[in-house]
Amino acid sequence: MSNKYGKAKNYINGRLVETMTDRWMPVESPLTGEVIAEVAVSSKEDLDKAVSAAKEAFKTWSKTPIKDRVQVFFRYKTLLEQNMAELSALIQEENGKTLDEARAEIEKSIELTEFAVSLPQLTQGEILEVSKGVECRTEHSALGVVASIVPFNFPSMVPNWTIPNAIALGNTMILKTSELVPLSALKIADLLKQAGLPDGVLNIVHGEKEIVEAICDHPDIEAVSFVGSTKVAKIVYQRATSNLKRCLALGGAKNHLLVLPDANPEMTAANVTASMSGCAGQRCMAASAMVAVGQTDHIIEKMVQEARNVVPGKNLGSVISKAAKERIEGYITQAEKDGAKILLDGRNYQVEGKENGYYVGPTIIDFVTPEMSVAREEIFGPVISIIRSRSLEEAMKIENANPYGNAASVFTQSGGLARYVMENASAGMIGVNIGVPVPREPFSFGGWNESRFGVGDITGKSSIEFWTKLKKMTTKWNPEAGINWMS
Numbered sequence: 489m490s491n492k493y494g495k496a497k498n499y500i501n502g503r504l505v506e507t508m509t510d511r512w513m514p515v516e517s518p519l520t521g522e523v524i525a526e527v528a529v530s531s532k533e534d535l536d537k538a539v540s541a542a543k544e545a546f547k548t549w550s551k552t553p554i555k556d557r558v559q560v561f562f563r564y565k566t567l568l569e570q571n572m573a574e575l576s577a578l579i580q581e582e583n584g585k586t587l588d589e590a591r592a593e594i595e596k597s598i599e600l601t602e603f604a605v606s607l608p609q610l611t612q613g614e615i616l617e618v619s620k621g622v623e624c625r626t627e628h629s630a631l632g633v634v635a636s637i638v639p640f641n642f643p644s645m646v647p648n649w650t651i652p653n654a655i656a657l658g659n660t661m662i663l664k665t666s667e668l669v670p671l672s673a674l675k676i677a678d679l680l681k682q683a684g685l686p687d688g689v690l691n692i693v694h695g696e697k698e699i700v701e702a703i704c705d706h707p708d709i710e711a712v713s714f715v716g717s718t719k720v721a722k723i724v725y726q727r728a729t730s731n732l733k734r735c736l737a738l739g740g741a742k743n744h745l746l747v748l749p750d751a752n753p754e755m756t757a758a759n760v761t762a763s764m765s766g767c768a769g770q771r772c773m774a775a776s777a778m779v780a781v782g783q784t785d786h787i788i789e790k791m792v793q794e795a796r797n798v799v800p801g802k803n804l805g806s807v808i809s810k811a812a813k814e815r816i817e818g819y820i821t822q823a824e825k826d827g828a829k830i831l832l833d834g835r836n837y838q839v840e841g842k843e844n845g846y847y848v849g850p851t852i853i854d855f856v857t858p859e860m861s862v863a864r865e866e867i868f869g870p871v872i873s874i875i876r877s878r879s880l881e882e883a884m885k886i887e888n889a890n891p892y893g894n895a896a897s898v899f900t901q902s903g904g905l906a907r908y909v910m911e912n913a914s915a916g917m918i919g920v921n922i923g924v925p926v927p928r929e930p931f932s933f934g935g936w937n938e939s940r941f942g943v944g945d946i947t948g949k950s951s952i953e954f955w956t957k958l959k960k961m962t963t964k965w966n967p968e969a970g971i972n973w974m975s
């Protein structure tokens with residue numbers, strides 16, 4: 489069983505290739521702690537090879553009409569559907585999430601691909617006769633070689649946030665995988681090749697800091713998208729833009745859910761629990777802090793009952809690594825020392841038969857105060873911190889004071905109070921009675937504040953602006969138009 493996938497090599501110009509460094513890192517399945525593969529640690533020289541392939545491929549790909557380019561993605565969508573079982577099993581194995589969660593990830597990848605095939609309908613240029621016989625027109629042009637740097641928590645969905653749109657719009661791409669989950673991305677490349685994507689249009693390099701820095705510095709890479717922690721998002725944004733590249737860097741999150749006393753208890757308990765524990769809390773849209781306004785004990789009791797039915801190894805996956813398990817458990821211990829009350833404790837969890845896997849049970853911490861680390865920092869595990877507040881205004885101040893801004897939700901049956909939260913929460917994605925308010929396509933995905941650096945969102949219509957540049961053309965063909973101020 490050990491090392492069953494062998495070496496995860498770089499994928500350049502349509503082939504799996506050896507790195508120049510011959511450095512490898514083990515890839516573990518967090519479900520069992522077993523090593524399932526080794527991943528290449530690439531250097532700047534490996535990136536140079538990938539960029540040359542992408543640069544060469546750009547010459548033809550960018551000149552291929554968009555209606556022809558998207559045909560690849562029609563076929564890719566079908567391949568995602570046909571390979572659902574294999575793809576979701578691979579996601580589960582390398583990331584540790586449940587099979588249902590892995591399937592949902594592929595379903596979202598399919599939806600993202602559906603959006604990409606609609607791009608010919610969305611990217612028509614504009615034309616207007618601006619003066620007698622004189623026309624102005626606009627066209628979206630591809631940028632060139634672009635890069636996408638991705639995190640561990642969605643091995644298929646996050647690469648599919650960028651690959652279909654950027655490539656359908658005529659760019660060629662370097663994808664930098666997370667070294668923790670490099671296998672699903674190679675499967676994406678394989679399916680795209682089967683779908684007819686020409687060699688060199690998508691290239692994959694694996695590795696860590698060194699290769700990310702090389703991407704930010706490379707003179708032939710025009711734009712960099714990044715998804716990961718805020719700490720690294722800042723580094724990448726600063727380094728890429730200081731090299732005069734276009735950059736969009738999505739960072740971490742600390743999503744606040746505001747629960748009001750009039751909220752429907754069953755629906756709220758079910759939604760909040762699903763949001764904090766789904767994907768083992770390793771979603772940038774996960775509920776992390778719940779601000780309980782006024783008398784909400786009856787809802788909190790229901791949440792605890794609900795969360796008792798979320799069982800690691802059954803309907804709750806593992807966290808990504810030993811280090812993650814230790815970090816998450818460390819936060820819970822700190823909260824206890826700080827005087828918070830642990831209503832449900834997921835520490836020291838072991839799954840029978842998978843004793844070396846990295847499991848944390850759902851954890852609910854009550855009477856957290858805003859200055860405690862569990863209230864301020866991203867935990868990225870199945871843990872929710874409940875902060876009690878006397879009024880909605882006070883709750884809103886708590887939400888507004890957190891430096892992140894991915895998502896915020898309110899649970900209430902009052903339209904007026906919901907509207908107040910929609911207006912005043914400082915986050916890019918807002919939910920009303922929804923625990924994970926991810927906008928579905930064609931609405932775009934992106935947070936505010938320290939959850940996103942750069943302009944625009946990473947998916948949907950907003951991404952068209954990021955992956956293209958606009959050419960403005962003014963023409964006059966008819967001498968009868970004469971001389972006028974446009975001459």
Ligand code: NAD
Pocket residue numbers: 637638639640641646664665666667695696697698700701715716717718720721723738739740741771772866868894935939
């Ligand atoms: P991470 O920041 O550790 O890693 C992201 C990428 O950066 C990886 O490819 C990694 O190899 C690389 N990297 C790591 N350290 C680096 C360094 N010092 N210099 C250069 N590159 C480096 O993030 P992660 O642990 O893989 O993912 C979890 C984080 O991603 C969480 O904070 C989560 O909130 C965030 N996330 C955000 C969104 C969003 O849309 N805002 C979506 C998914 C995940």
